[in-house]
Amino acid sequence: MYISIKKLLKEGKLAQEVTLKGWVRTFRSNRFIALNDGSCLENVQVVVDFEHTDEALLRRITTGAAVEVEGTVVESQGKGQAIEVQAAKLKVLGDSNPEEYPIQPKKHSLEFLRENAHLRVRTNAFGAIMRVRSTLAYAIHKYFQENGFFYVNTPIITGSDAEGAGEMFRVTALDAKNPPLTETGEVDFKKDFFGRETNLTVSGQLEGETFAMALGKIYTFGPTFRAENSNTSRHLAEFWMIEPEVAFLDLAGNMDLAEDFIKYVLKYTLETCRADIEFLNQRFLDEEKTKPQNERSTMNLIEKIEFVIHNNFKRVSYTEAIDILKNCNHNKKKKFQYLIDEWGADLQSEHERYLVEKHFQCPVILFDYPAKIKAFYMRLNEDGKTVRAMDILFPGIGEIVGGSQREERYDVLLQKVHDLGIKEEDLWWYLDLRRFGTAVHSGFGLGFERLVLFTTGMTNIRDVIPYPRTPQNAEF
Numbered sequence: 001m002y003i004s005i006k007k008l009l010k011e012g013k014l015a016q017e018v019t020l021k022g023w024v025r026t027f028r029s030n031r032f033i034a035l036n037d038g039s040c041l042e043n044v045q046v047v048v049d050f051e052h053t054d055e056a057l058l059r060r061i062t063t064g065a066a067v068e069v070e071g072t073v074v075e076s077q078g079k080g081q082a083i084e085v086q087a088a089k090l091k092v093l094g095d096s097n098p099e100e101y102p103i104q105p106k107k108h109s110l111e112f113l114r115e116n117a118h119l120r121v122r123t124n125a126f127g128a129i130m131r132v133r134s135t136l137a138y139a140i141h142k143y144f145q146e147n148g149f150f151y152v153n154t155p156i157i158t159g160s161d162a163e164g165a166g167e168m169f170r171v172t173a174l175d176a177k178n179p180p181l182t183e184t185g186e187v188d189f190k191k192d193f194f195g196r197e198t199n200l201t202v203s204g205q206l207e208g209e210t211f212a213m214a215l216g217k218i219y220t221f222g223p224t225f226r227a228e229n230s231n232t233s234r235h236l237a238e239f240w241m242i243e244p245e246v247a248f249l250d251l252a253g254n255m256d257l258a259e260d261f262i263k264y265v266l267k268y269t270l271e272t273c274r275a276d277i278e279f280l281n282q283r284f285l286d287e288e289k290t291k292p293q294n295e296r297s298t299m300n301l302i303e304k305i306e307f308v309i310h311n312n313f314k315r316v317s318y319t320e321a322i323d324i325l326k327n328c329n330h331n332k333k334k335k336f337q338y339l340i341d342e343w344g345a346d347l348q349s350e351h352e353r354y355l356v357e358k359h360f361q362c363p364v365i366l367f368d369y370p371a372k373i374k375a376f377y378m379r380l381n382e383d384g385k386t387v388r389a390m391d392i393l394f395p396g397i398g399e400i401v402g403g404s405q406r407e408e409r410y411d412v413l414l415q416k417v418h419d420l421g422i423k424e425e426d427l428w429w430y431l432d433l434r435r436f437g438t439a440v441h442s443g444f445g446l447g448f449e450r451l452v453l454f455t456t457g458m459t460n461i462r463d464v465i466p467y468p469r470t471p472q473n474a475e476f
Ligand code: 4AD
Pocket: 162, 163, 202, 203, 204, 205, 226, 228, 234, 235, 236, 237, 239, 241, 243, 244, 399, 400, 401, 402, 403, 404, 443, 444, 445, 446, 447, 448, 449, 450
């Protein structure tokens, strides 16, 4: 019976005949194969009867080779595992030249593994990260599906700039060397594939809103693209975003939803991926040991996840946050790169992390930001200068969620569009929502990779997505 290692370790019985297929991690003493098939973190030990096995075959059992084993489940003689498989038949399905195979059974640097991203998922750490990522994605769908939300696939190619930040990748079928020109000598996008300028989406929110205003509660979960030249450990040019949108929901309800949702997916994933997260926890602790004492985290990875699950997020207005930052010693001693001196300043990640890690020491929801530093679609407050925005800030990550109550008043939204010089004709359909059956509604966007970063204890966003897209890098 062909069986996965995960199933074998869970349900395998002594004396059972099994067939395993996987990749050799190590082969010791011409006798013990540590076999991994990716179904779980654990390897299974396969014991080869080397006295009755062809020399030439033994030589082909090398790290990285794909093998098929038929054998019997027996009690393990060695320590570290309860059972092992006594091989009766062994076949090398795909050889792996040990002189050339990059992933050797030793510690490789994360940089080296990034250069070998097609093979890095065969290591314990990346196997664990990618299984955790998959489980988080499942938990996200499960949460929304069980709570009456409909999954909506918003377009990847679009004509609008949802965030109004101008950080878009152009999509075109024109000949770059010889594009058609208008009479005034500009590129004539009327002759392009879609008859207009188009780009890859930066967010599915605007289209998501149209569906929320019909189906009530929706969510998107798809790739988004940003041509922002931020070469940081928190930014990708291609990342996955989850964007729920809910009709008749105000900002306070939006915060409740975001908090409940995050706690649920963390709890589900911690329970489901216990072994992987325990492995990553150990990895996290080993990394911490390389840091000076005063920079080490007071909690280990599992404690950090549990802390988020069991504690209320602290809700703080932007104005309160600015007061805290302005008066903190860190600011007074000029230790921030960007000093906070007045209301209206945009918060940098150093400020967000100060609030979360030093001041409150728990996840924080900042709300009611100055209108000037937020996107055009956010609901203007009665004070005329702040909007009903909310950002959720996480320890070690900074901003993990950005959201808001949406401006539902036609006149106010139109004025904003005009003031910002956004082309009204690109957003006619979005404005229509405010003309036909408008209502209070809210939503947010969760950056999926930032959630995976938090859950795995990794520190660079390039290590939690299979093939990172960053400035100057689109290998694979
Ligand atoms: O704050 P952002 O830009 O908000 C929006 O796009 C809204 N349309 C969301 C909404 O209200 N429906 O992005 C949302 C989240 C951020 O909080 C962050 O977690 C993540 O997306 N994010 C990125 N993640 C990785 N790389 C980048 N370059 C990211 N930019 C944003």
